[in-house]
Amino acid sequence: MRKADILVSLLFVALGIVVVYDSVTLGFQWGANGPESGFFPFYLGVGLIVGSLLVLRKVWAEYRQKRSAVRLIPEGALRPILWVVVPATVMVVITELVGLHIAAALYLGFYMRLVGKIGWATTLLVSIIVPVSLYFTFDKFFLIPLPQGLWGAKLIPF
């Protein structure tokens, strides 16, 4: 947990440096029409760097005091989390090809059957009924077009 804490505050410091660099290039002082574009972000960046360094100092002191720390992710919990993140990401990638509804149908089926160990009948029923009903609600009733991807328009004939 502390290692993650240190890492995150280092990342914040890095972000702060990027922000400060960008606002300096934009100009962070008083221009012809009042404060320049980089004025506000400059102070945000400086604040972020200072704040994160303070957090870093505190966490580092704790880290040196007692090395044993609570794990960020409890033992054995990383797997189920990855089982959510990875298929969800894959779903979004597939969305670019076949559209969101079809990708979601595949995702629902995949997760329920392989991860959730749900019976075939329920899996098939849910992964067909939910996307179809959401398709009609959003695309047809509210007229909010959802991504169709490259081939989605050809795959859904109605």
Place this chain on the structure above:
Amino acid sequence: MIEDFNNLVMGLGIALQTYNIVIAVVGLILGIIVGVLPGLGGANGVAILIPVVVTMPATTGVILLSSIYWGALYGGSITSILFNIPGEPWSVATTFDGYPMAKAGKAGKALVLAFFSHGAGGLLGIVLLTFFAPVIAEIALKFGPAEIFTVMMLTFSAFVGLSGKSPLKTVIAILFGFILAAIGMDIVSGQLRMTFGSVALMGGFNFVVAVIGLFGLGEIFLTVEEGLKVEGIVARVGLKDVLEGLKEIIRYPKALIMGALVGCWMGLKPGGATPASFMAYGFIKQSSANKDEFGKGAPAGIIAPESAAHGAGTSATLPMITLGIPGSPTMAVIMGGLMIFGLQPGPMLFKEHADFVWGLIASCWVGNLIGLFLVMAFAPLFASVLKIRFSILMPIIVYVCAIGAYAVNNRVIDVYYMLIFGVLGYLFKKLDYPIAPMVLALVLGDMAEQAMRQALIMGQGSPMIFFKPPIALPIMVAALVIFFWPVIAPVKTKLFGKKT
């Protein structure tokens, strides 16, 4: 006063149109379901439906959004009482006494107590809203950019000084939110900031996408990590329970009134509902004659936190609608909905769109009453949502979140952002960086920056404009005191020897 009353009647005329009532009921049902499901909250439910709302007339759309919010407020207590899992953060305190009472076979009564307390807390909040909102809006009309900026400072100071979280990490979360808001086009000069030549970053981050990721996916990761097992108590709410609950609630007027008052007061400040419920619980336990009863199913231990939570939730509408400053992430998203309709929340709203404002206030009355009826009648039905296996619910929630994130701007990249924000939300939760102030900073970022720059131009570069009496000075001083409270409090204790 009489004018307000006339306006309210006019608003009721709008809120009671058949179409608007149907929309309110739909919103409430969705809201209750969202509230019952741990991991899906009001902020998320509202965020996902923003694209749908755009297709409706403004008043109807906002009625839908706020109904989801009322529904989520009610729904959270069902989960905490029957399943011992808080459906929403503000119903954690309810699990202390609600679950033991339900376990002792009085689940129906516990639910009735919770719902009536919600109703009472909400009622006080709405009365406050109805009669004070016009007054505050009138005062706020005198605000210039400097005053608006100081009010925002006060809002964020409250998160730093009063939330009880690590003040340093809260500051970082706020700054991070502001930085995310600054990415993209500079609203004043039109220059591109922090895009580094990337077209995807030019549009900036939409906070609705951030909310869906941070609150929706982030919570799901936490739930998955804990390996959620739901074992609930079967409950039926019969007419006998309702009567018994009513009789019981009258016996604890102190818990009810104090809870509602604490709630309404805390709700005016940002992030109010959750601390309000804990505070009310603590107060009533302290002042009770038999403290041993608490934790074993004391009725007052349900009444106080529940009325506080709903009171806070309702009175949070007040700063949003009068000052344009949302007190909670859910309110921030509702405010985002208003802005999509071209309605800028703030004092001018009362002048320019009176019909809309009063339609919204009236719908608070209507929505809360219908909500009370709905949960009372169908609590067991809503609880049965939790009987669906998590591995069926979870992918559906992810799917619906993806729809919401995409539909905000019709960009697939936003769905990727949602995933990233989900992981970020999980990390933030684990490392104790608060999410609510970050979301608020993301929402208010552009407005805060604009107000600050305008004020500085007016003051010819001198920051003293933020200390200009009569309005800016006291607000700024209050903001600074609250901001440095974590530093001041120990010093004060040392000096006076008393614990604050």
